[in-house]
Amino acid sequence: MTGTRVQASAYDVVVVGGGAAGLSAALVLARARRRIAVVDAGAPRNAPAAHMHGFLSRDGMPPGDLLSEGRAEVAGYGGELIDGQVEEITSALVARLRGGREFDARRVLVATGLRDALPAIPGVAEQWGGAVLHCPYCHGWEVRDQPIGVIAGHPMSVHQALLVRQWSDDVTYFPHDRPLAPEEHEQLMARGVPVVDGTVARLVPDRNGGLRGIALADGDVHPRTAAFIAPLPELNDQLLTKLGCATDDNGCPVIDAMGRTSVDGVWAAGNVATPTASVINAASAGSAAAMAVNADLVQEETQQAVRERRASDSRS
Numbered sequence: 480m481t482g483t484r485v486q487a488s489a490y491d492v493v494v495v496g497g498g499a500a501g502l503s504a505a506l507v508l509a510r511a512r513r514r515i516a517v518v519d520a521g522a523p524r525n526a527p528a529a530h531m532h533g534f535l536s537r538d539g540m541p542p543g544d545l546l547s548e549g550r551a552e553v554a555g556y557g558g559e560l561i562d563g564q565v566e567e568i569t570s571a572l573v574a575r576l577r578g579g580r581e582f583d584a585r586r587v588l589v590a591t592g593l594r595d596a597l598p599a600i601p602g603v604a605e606q607w608g609g610a611v612l613h614c615p616y617c618h619g620w621e622v623r624d625q626p627i628g629v630i631a632g633h634p635m636s637v638h639q640a641l642l643v644r645q646w647s648d649d650v651t652y653f654p655h656d657r658p659l660a661p662e663e664h665e666q667l668m669a670r671g672v673p674v675v676d677g678t679v680a681r682l683v684p685d686r687n688g689g690l691r692g693i694a695l696a697d698g699d700v701h702p703r704t705a706a707f708i709a710p711l712p713e714l715n716d717q718l719l720t721k722l723g724c725a726t727d728d729n730g731c732p733v734i735d736a737m738g739r740t741s742v743d744g745v746w747a748a749g750n751v752a753t754p755t756a757s758v759i760n761a762a763s764a765g766s767a768a769a770m771a772v773n774a775d776l777v778q779e780e781t782q783q784a785v786r787e788r789r790a791s792d793s794r795s
């Protein structure tokens with residue numbers, strides 16, 4: 480059954496996703512006097528974190544506060560903010576929402592981010608964003624000089640441990656279920672990072688809900704007050720794949736420097752296209768994509784104006 484539909488071409492741009500990338504794009508487009516709608520499902524990746532860091536002038540701000548202020552800024556320039564889930568974008572650039580609403584758009588910018596797939600270790604999910612972290616640049620300062628454990632679970636876990644060593648002299652590496660290559664073991668030893676073999680069974684909380692230690696399957700508990708884990712990213716890219724957007728060897732959407740995908744009229748920005756992007760990187764990508772989208776619309780409008788002028792001249 481066809482849903483309730485906004486009139487044809489009601490929006491110049493529909494932005495799908497209201498995180499840092501989507502809201503930054505929306506702000507640029509709204510200030511460019513474009514008719515825009517931001518559709519957001521309300522499930523930001525960094526919701527478990529109490530604060531975000533490394534964002535100039537916003538260091539230490541709760542992630543939710545950044546989004547609230549961003550939404551207010553977009554609305555202040557006339558952008559429409561819609562709480563909802565886009566279930567499909569058609570080849571005609573119709574955005575179909577769960578519940579039946581549909582919006583026509585001249586261009587679509589997808590900024591739906593990703594989900595962090597955490598290892599099935601008891602205690603990890605409960606402490607995720609607190610004592611269990613993933614980005615040294617985002618959270619290393621907050622746990623500096625503490626006894627830190629790095630639990631393997633990703634091809635880049637050794638690299639993560641070598642980075643974390645920058646913030647503490649007391650870092651222990653737990654290979655868990657990922658055996659170390661000889662050169663990796665050598666690198667860790669050279670950096671003063673001891674390796675504790677054995678399967679990690681659980682994280683042991685302290686009385687205040689923080690982290691007391693990392694328990695192995697053999698029962699040994701290694702005292703640690705913070706742990707780093709590199710989660711496996713699961714892109715929220717279903718809208719793009721259904722449209723037929725090209726992907727690279729890593730399964731990420733192929734975009735150019737300004738976020739244009741292989742499908743006409745569709746851009747992507749933020750973690751949905753660049754899994755390693757931090758909040759400030761995602762915001763920058765959204766801003767750049769918005770400028771490219773607006774330039775593309777200007778080019779289309781100019782071509783149309785030239786055709787109309789030529790037609791008018793031919794009649795006179």
